[in-house]
Amino acid sequence: MERETWATRIGFILAAVGSAVGLGNIWRFPFQVGQNGGSAFLIMYLACVLLIGIPAILVEFVIGRRSQRNPIGAFHALGKSRFRAIGAVCVVTGFVILSYYTVVAGWVLRYIGGSATGAYFGSEEAYFLEIATGYDAVVLHAVFLAVTVGIVMLGIKRGIELAVKAMVPAIALLLAGLAVYALTLDGVVDGYRYYLSPDFATLAAEWTTILPAAVGQALFTLSLGMGVMITYASYVGEDQSLLVDSGSIALLDTVIAFLSGLILFPILFTIDATPGDGGAGEFFIGVGGAFADIPLGTIVGVVFFVTLAVAALSSAISILEVIVSYFIDEFGFDRRVATFGVGVIVFVAGIPAALDMGTFEVYDQVTGELLLPLGMFLLVLFVAWVVPEESLDELLKGRSGSNLDVFWLWWVRTVVTVAVGLTLVLSVYGFAVEFGLLAESA
Ligand code: TRP
Numbered sequence: 001m002e003r004e005t006w007a008t009r010i011g012f013i014l015a016a017v018g019s020a021v022g023l024g025n026i027w028r029f030p031f032q033v034g035q036n037g038g039s040a041f042l043i044m045y046l047a048c049v050l051l052i053g054i055p056a057i058l059v060e061f062v063i064g065r066r067s068q069r070n071p072i073g074a075f076h077a078l079g080k081s082r083f084r085a086i087g088a089v090c091v092v093t094g095f096v097i098l099s100y101y102t103v104v105a106g107w108v109l110r111y112i113g114g115s116a117t118g119a120y121f122g123s124e125e126a127y128f129l130e131i132a133t134g135y136d137a138v139v140l141h142a143v144f145l146a147v148t149v150g151i152v153m154l155g156i157k158r159g160i161e162l163a164v165k166a167m168v169p170a171i172a173l174l175l176a177g178l179a180v181y182a183l184t185l186d187g188v189v190d191g192y193r194y195y196l197s198p199d200f201a202t203l204a205a206e207w208t209t210i211l212p213a214a215v216g217q218a219l220f221t222l223s224l225g226m227g228v229m230i231t232y233a234s235y236v237g238e239d240q241s242l243l244v245d246s247g248s249i250a251l252l253d254t255v256i257a258f259l260s261g262l263i264l265f266p267i268l269f270t271i272d273a274t275p276g277d278g279g280a281g282e283f284f285i286g287v288g289g290a291f292a293d294i295p296l297g298t299i300v301g302v303v304f305f306v307t308l309a310v311a312a313l314s315s316a317i318s319i320l321e322v323i324v325s326y327f328i329d330e331f332g333f334d335r336r337v338a339t340f341g342v343g344v345i346v347f348v349a350g351i352p353a354a355l356d357m358g359t360f361e362v363y364d365q366v367t368g369e370l371l372l373p374l375g376m377f378l379l380v381l382f383v384a385w386v387v388p389e390e391s392l393d394e395l396l397k398g399r400s401g402s403n404l405d406v407f408w409l410w411w412v413r414t415v416v417t418v419a420v421g422l423t424l425v426l427s428v429y430g431f432a433v434e435f436g437l438l439a440e441s442a
Contacts, residue, residue, distance in 0.1 A: 003068060003234075003235075003329075004155055004156040004157065004235055005156065005157075005235045005236070005237060006156060006157065006161055006235050006236060006237075007157045007161055008161075009240055009245075010165075011157075011161040011164070011165060012161075012232065012235070012236055012240070012245070013245055013248055013249060014161075014164045014165055014168045015160055015161060015164045015232055015314075015318070016223075016228075016229065016232050016245070016249045016318075017164075017168050017248075017249050017252045017253060018163075018164035018167055018168050018314030018315065018317070018318070019223045019228050019229075019232065019314065019315050019317070019318030019319075020221060020222050020223050020249060020250075020252075020253040020315075021168070021171060021252070021253055021256045021311050021314065021315070022101075022221075022223075022311045022312050022314065022315030022316075023101065023104055023105070023108075023308065023311065023312050023315070024217070024220045024221040024257075024315075025221055025253065025256050025257040025260055025311065026175075026256075026257075026260040026307070026308050026311060027104075027283050027308065028217065028220065028221070029045075029217060029221065029257045029260060029261065030260060030261050030264040030265070030283075031282070031283055032045075032213055032214075032217050033045075033195065033261060033265075034274075035213070036206075036209065036210050036213045036214070037199065037202040037203070037206055037210060038194050038195060038199060038202070039194070039195060039196055039197055039198055039199045040199040040200070040202035040203040040206070040210060041210055041213065041214060042195065042196070042261070043198060043199075043200075043203055044203060044207070044210045044211060044214040045214045045217055045218060046254065047214075048211075048214045048215050048217075048218040048419075049218045049221075049222070049250050049253075049254055050250070051415060051419075052215060052218055052219075052415070052416055052419050052420070053218040053219070053222045053224070053250050054246050054247060054250050055408055055411055055412050055415075055416050056219065056222070056224050056376060056380065056412075056416060056420070057222060057224065057229055057246040057249060057250065058242060058243065058246050058395060058408060058412075059376075059379055059380055059383045059391075059412060059416075060224065060227065060228075060229035060230045060233065060379060061229055061230075061233040061236075061242045061245070061246060062233075062242065062383060062390075062391045062394040062395055063078070063230045063233075063379065063382075063383065063391075064227075064229065064230035064231060064232065064233030064234040064236070065233045065234065065236050065238070065242065065394060065397075066078060066390060066391070066394040067230075067234065068234050069234055069325075069329055070087070070091075070227070070230075070231055070234065070322065070325040070326040070328075070329045070330070071086075071087040071090040071091060071226075071227030071230045071231060071322060071326070072084050072087030072088055072090070072091060072326055072330065073087070073326065073329045073330050074087060074230060074234070075087050078387055078390065080382075080386060080387065083382055083386060086375070086378040086379060086382060087227065089226075089371065089374060089375050089378065090225075090226045090227035090230070090322065090375050090379075091226075091227070091322065091323055091326055092371070093225070093226040093367055093371040093372060093375055094226050094227070094228075094319050094320075094322045094323050095323060095345070095346060095349060096349070096363055096366070096367050096371070097226065097319055097367045097372075098316060098319040098320060098323070098346050098350075099346050099347075099349035099350035099353060099363065100350060100353040100360055100363040100364060100367075101312065101315070101316055101319065102141050102144045102145045102148065102316055102346070102350055103137060103141045103350050103353050103354045103360065104312070105140075105141075105144040105309060105312040105313070105316060106137055106139075106140030106141040106142075106143065106144050106354070107128075107131065107132060107137070107140070107284060108305050108308045108309045108312060109140050109143065109144060109305075109309055110131050110136070110140055111284060111288065111301070111305045112302055112305040112306055112309065114127065114131075114288075114301075115288075115291055115297075115298060115301030115302045115304075115305055116298065116301075116302050118292070118298060120288050120292070121288075121291075121292035121297075122292060124284075124285045124286075124288040124289045124292070125285050127288070128281050128284050128285050128288070129281075132281060132357060132360075133354060133355055133356055133357055133360075134354075134355065137354040137355070138351055138354045138355065141347070141350050141351075141354045142347055144309075144312075144313070144316070145316075145343055145346060145347055145350070146343070147313060148313060148316045148317055148320055148343070149320065149339050149340060149343035151163045151313075151317050152317055152320045152321055152324055152339045153335065153336050153339045153340070155335055156235055159317075160317055160318075160321065163313075163314065163317065164314050164317075167310050167311075167313065167314045168252075168314065170307075170310060171256065171307055171310055171311050171314075172252075172255075172256065172259075174303055174306070174307040174310075175256060175259045175260060175263065175307060176259065177303070178263045178300065178303060178304060178307070179259050179262045179263050181263075181296070181300060182262060182263045182266040182267060183266070184295075185266045185267065185269075185270045185294060185295075186269075186270050187265075187266045187267065187268065187269030187270030187271070187272075188266040188269075188270075190269040191265030191266035191267075191268065191269040191270075192262075192265065192266065194265055194269065195261050195262070195265045211419075211422075211423075212422065212423045212426045212427070215373075215419055215420065215422075215423040216368065216369065216372075216373065216423055216427075219372055219373065219376055219420075219423075220368060220372065221253055221257060222249070222250060222253060223315065223318060224372070224376050225371070225372035225373060225374075225375040225376035225379070226319070226322065226371070226372060226375050227322050227375070227379075228318045228319065228321075228322055230322075230379075231318075231321055231322045231325050232318065232321075234325070238397050242394075242395060243395065243404065243405075243408075263304075264287070267287065267290045267294060268286065268287075268290060270290065270293075270294055271289060271290045271293050271294070273286050273289065273290065281357075287304075288301075291304070320339070320342065320343070320346070323342050323346075324338045324339050324342055327341070327342065365431075369427040369430065369431065370427055370428070370431065373420060373423050373424040373427055374424055376420050377417075377420045377421055377424050380412060380416055380417055380420055381417065383412065384409065384412045384413045384417060385413075388409055391409065392405055392406065392408075392409055395408065
């Protein structure tokens with residue numbers, strides 16, 4: 001059976017943008033800004049997307065387009081089966097991420113209704129604690145997953161590509177609308193100042209914590225480290241310039257993250273909330289509290305959470321596609337059977353996270369701080385040292401050829417390797433401290 005491809009180049013770009021734009025942009029990004037020094041983080045983050053994110057997207061792209069396979073099969077196809085454990089790390093990470101990502105998305109669904117009826121107004125914290133775990137959370141996790149499965153079942157052209165062509169423009173428009181609305185709020189001046197006035201002093205003083213947070217955020221938001229970009233690029237024909245595509249994808253993703261900051265900081269400053277109180281729940285509680293207070297809060301709340309749900313859906317699709325492509329490529333499964341089967345397993349795997357907040361946090365931390373940087377680091381090493389010639393050759397296809405390509409390999413071997421490696425080391429160190437294996441240094 002012939003392997004599928006994207007119908008159009010823009011379809012591929014939008015699918016990658018749809019994957020990149022998700023909870024990471026609208027939920028995780030503003031709270032990373034808040035925890036890591038406001039505008040100082042913004043500066044570092046923008047630098048990381050440009051200097052590490054774009055070259056790292058290309059690392060995954062060359063593997064995918066060269067091999068025309070899923071992240072595990074890719075290593076066979078490139079004649080480097082010995083390294084297929086790297087792909088296995090990717091697919092396992094995908095399982096775990098998807099199983100709790102859809103739990104968060106289930107909360108988002110709940111908040112669409114909660115905003116419409118005002119159910120949480122005035123009791124934001126109690127509401128979140130009530131809906132976040134338990135029977136309802138399991139059911140909504142299942143509902144969201146079912147929609148994701150439905151789209152992926154339809155395949156690349158008729159499912160994913162069509163869906164993202166509708167979803168990505170909708171997300172951008174809704175966010176732009178909300179950003180305009182945020183301009184009317186009392187907190188807009190303080191919010192903008194906090195977010196945008198360049199703070200180089202904090203940056204210089206705290207770069208050692210800001211840097212790994214910014215690298216981590218850049219990888220997460222660009223969907224890097226678990227083979228989404230390998231898988232999506234495996235459906236690309238050879239006539240496309242991967243370099244231009246990676247730049248467009250990073251740009252669109254960054255614009256959307258930037259927009260959500262323009263929305264959330266004015267909202268938070270309007271109700272005098274402190275940005276940066278971390279945690280998955282804090283976001284829902286804090287933002288929910290704002291919607292209870294600001295003008296037109298009900299309708300703005302509904303629009304906001306609908307946008308968030310759509311963004312989460314286009315990301316969840318991409319994670320599921322990685323796992324499904326593995327079962328189709330390697331075992332010859334029918335797409336519908338593979339998607340349904342994987343969906344059921346992911347549903348079961350997510351139940352513990354939907355029942356218990358502590359378990360949820362373990363899923364989140366282990367993937368975000370450990371498995372993703374690990375996967376990316378291994379992929380970077382693989383491209384830089386095991387298949388450098390093939391990678392360069394692949395990057396040069398579909399381009400007239402310029403020195404940028406050679407520069408890319410050099411850059412991946414130096415700056416990208418060091419930055420991702422350092423982030424990984426710092427994460428491992430952080431875990432060791434947290435679990436009491438190492439004493440915290442002063
Ligand atoms: N990038 C998405 C977001 O910002 C999340 C995501 C989808 C992701 N696929 C991924 C993160 C793969 C890491 C790896 O919400």
